[in-house]
Amino acid sequence: MGGARVRLAFDFVDFSSICSNCSNNCCRRFYAVLLPEEEGEFSESSFEIPTPLGCVRAIGSRDGKPCPYLDEAGRCGIYRNRPLDCRLWPVMLYYDFKTGERVVYLDLDCPAASEGRIPRELIDTIVGELKKLVIDEDWLKRYTLAPWPNNLAELCRLRP
Ligand code: SF4
Known part of the structure; x- marks a missing residue:
């Protein structure tokens, strides 16, 4: 599945009203890891993030x-075409190296997540789509190991 098709499956995810006026803008603080199928599209603006299992490529905040892609008003200039990681955060899918399960987390570094302002129905719909997502497991392991604050609350486990 190409990057555009993966993103299309998550086109319903729109945090713009939740994110508006956020003083703690994630796009000023964090990077977003690209899916392997998104790397070609963002080759000019991406950079490598090393992990113990090899590199992933990312866009977003650096140094x-x-x-x-962030404009002066704090909005994403490519919002309709933003990568999946940008689209889903503060929802994150990680690999559990102990059990082999995929685990969905809510990242409490997002103020809206920590303050409970993200509708539960939206999170549940995202989880439903994540269950159907075909994703390269080696990439998911590297993504899981990419350095991150890890202020995470577990939402559910997707059993293989
Ligand atoms: S591409 Fe858009 S959503 Fe993703 S980090 Fe950049 S400005 Fe933020």
């Missing part, structure tokens, strides 16, 4: 600078 204290905001994501180059």
Whole structure:
């Protein structure tokens, strides 16, 4: 499945009203890891993130600078075409190295997540789509190991 088709499956995810006026803009603080099928599309703006199992590629904040796609008003200039990681966060899918399960988390570094302002129905719909997502397991392991604050609350487990 190409990057555009993966993103299309998650086109319903729109956090713009939840994110508006956020003073803690994630796009100024964090990077977003690209799916293997998204790497070609963002080759000019992406950079490598090393992990113990090899590199992943990412866009977003780097060296204290905001994501180059962020405009002065704090909005994403490619919102309709933003990568899946940008689209889903603060929902995250990680690999559990102990059990081999895929685990869905809510990242409490997002103020809306920590304050309970993300509708449960939206999270449940995202989880439903994540269950159907075909994703490269080696990439998911590297993604899981990419350095991250890991202020995570477990939502559910997707059993293989
Ligand atoms: S691509 Fe858009 S959503 Fe993703 S980090 Fe950059 S500005 Fe934020």
